[in-house]
Amino acid sequence: MHRIIVGALLALTVFSCAKPKAQKPPNIVIIVSDDHTRQAISAYGSTITQTPNIDRIANEGVLLTNAYVTNSICGPSRAVLLTGKYSHKNGFRRNSDSKFESDQDQFVKHLQAAGYQTAWIGKYHLGEDPQGFDHYEILPGQGYYYNPDFLVKDSGRVNRTGYVSDLVEDAAEEWLDRRADDKPFCLIIGHKATHRTWMPDLQDMDIYDEVTFPVPGTFYDDYEGRQAAMDQDMTVDKTMIMDYDLKMYPDDSKDRNITRMTPEQRAQFDAHYKLIHNELDSLNLSGRDLVEWKYQQYMRDYLATAESMDRNIGRTLDYLKAHGLDENTMVIYTSDQGFYLGEHGWFDKRFMYEESFSTPMMIKYPGVIEPGTKSDALIMNLDIAPTILDAADVAVPEDIQGKSMLPVLTGRDKQGREVLYYHYYEVGEHNVSPHFGVKTERFKIIRFYNQVNAWELFDLQEDPEEMQNLYGTEQYQEVQKEMKAKLLEAIKKYEDTEAKEIFYQEINSPKIDKK
Structure with a gap:
């Protein structure tokens, strides 16, 4: 039985009442990262990194320890978030050949009808025609870490100079500055971090250079008895590419990830990775020594890429507080799925195994969720859409397949889901x-x-x-x-x-x- 246990020792306390009827409709901020896994979040007990700003959401609300996705892949996960329906119902099964029909029902359209202002800023990854949003500024496709283009509603493609996490947050705050003060809002902030190829902000590139990360106990898994795991092609050893993933570029690299940099950005970037490249050449590694070197470089880049995202999530929270919005704003942090940080020798996601099936999720909702709450109830990203509609006092469409988490979060339902599909x-x-x-x-x-x-x-x-x-x-x-x-x-x-x-x-x- 899944339940929230009340007790100070376990810090599992929740309010016993739902949203007060007299309370104004809450503002909604959903922060969606990309490939950011629970193993890389200190609120979940990570010992390899610190994420103080993401942790603030958990500390001021609820940490969900058993949150999962319906389909562990980027675009389909976002389609589930917006529709509250499984991939076979919303039509977006695969990144490779699916098209998201944005004219279908989505929770943001119901919020609009109820008087909410809505916006999506950052990575969208569901095409280039978002519907249900009064405003959008989205990255085309995957977008770039440096000097990315944005598709801006009513303005078209705009190029901006800088690092993507900063630029996404800048655009989010600019929209918040322009919004009508007399209406509630729903803002979705889509971060590109920490998607492959894990390119840190210039100021963060060297923060893990002196850190040696422990190799996971399953790193050299032989996959005995698990044919699908044996047949995969996502290992640090054989699949991770030296130049594309780990920036060990040849001098004449034409990788678009770096050729779009300004000369000043490129000079600092090259200086950092050239030193690492020279060291690698001098070591002349092979076998497991080389594989573990790749793993260390992967971890340094991945976690350094998350650093700027965490910093900008702090900016979001600071903005809400500075503008008197934090006390009536529900803030949700989640990723589009989990990710492998060397477990089973892998990077990437996709499998229904725990590291990629699970996803980080935490919710701050003042007056409804008591700070410092932890819930072990089984829930899914499928449940976000109906939860938001429930919190906004908007009717949940009957064909939504998720169910509101509010009864779990407020203690009225101690159990959560019995089965995750x-x-x-x-x-x-x-x-x-x-x-x-x-x-x-x-x-x-x-x-x-x-x-x-x-x-x-x-x-x-x-x-x-x-x-x-x-x-x-x-x-x-x-x-x-x-x-x-x-x-x-x-x-x-x-x-x-x-x-x-x-x-x-x-x-x-x-x-x-x-x-």
Whole structure:
């Protein structure tokens, strides 16, 4: 049973009442990072970095320790956030070939109808025609870290000089300055950080140069019994590219990530990485020594890239406070999914394994959520849209598949979700086979298909790192049967017809009767 336990020792206290009826509609600020994982956030206990401004949201609200995504990939995750519907319902299954139909129902459109001003600033990654927003300034596609272009509503493409995290925050504050003071607002801030290729702000490039990070215990995983994990192409060892990812550029590099820099930016950037390149050449590394060198450089760049984002999230919080907005503004911080920081030897995301399936999420809501709250309830990014509508006292459309988290956050519902359903669709990217599955508090079952046809079952209590596939073992036959039944129930509940058809294409175990 998932619940919020009340007690000072465990710091799991919440208010016992919902939003007061007399309270004005809250302002909403949603901050969405890219590939920023819980392992890199000090509020979640990270020992490799500090994120003091992200932590402020948790310290002033609730830290959700069991937040998950429905589809661990950039664009589809944002589509789920906006629609409150699974990928097969909102139509955006894959980055590679899906088109987001922005004329479909989205929670921001309901807020607009209720009198809210709405804006999306920063990375959007759902095309170039956002709807439901009074204003937008979005990065085309992935955008760039240095001197990026923005697509500005009613103005077209605009190039701006500077570092992307600063520029996104600048644009967000400028919109807040222009908004009408007599209306509530919903602002979504989409950060590019910490997406590949992890290019830090110039002022942050060297902050981890003297740090040696511990290699994860699963770094040299041999993937025994897990064919899909064995077949992937996302290892630090074989997949991470020396010049593209780690900036060990040849002198004549034409990488657009750096050729768009100003001469002054380029000179400082080159000076930093040239020293590292020279050191690498002098070491003449090979084998595991070279792999672990790549891992250290990856971690330094990834965490340094997060530094500017955290600093600018602090600017957002400071702005709200300085303008008297913080006491009636709900602030949500989340990422589009988790990410691998060397666990299982990987970077990237996609899998339903914990590091990429889970996502950071914390919510600050003065007067409703008591500061310092921690909740272990199972929730999903699917639940953000109905939560916001609920908080704004706007009717939640019946076809939204998520459910409001407010009853959990206010203590009226101690349980949260019993089952989490997941479906990943990409074919070819990093050679991660499509798959779907369900997770409960203790167990997880996954059905891989397409490249790999296989089932996997994990006991997360006994094997939290998901190293031992228990599917087909005699000891877990009853659990296997129960989890398959839960999976089929979820497939039917969410009307995932593709998954239902694949479910019955059994491999090596008894079929469950169709009903």
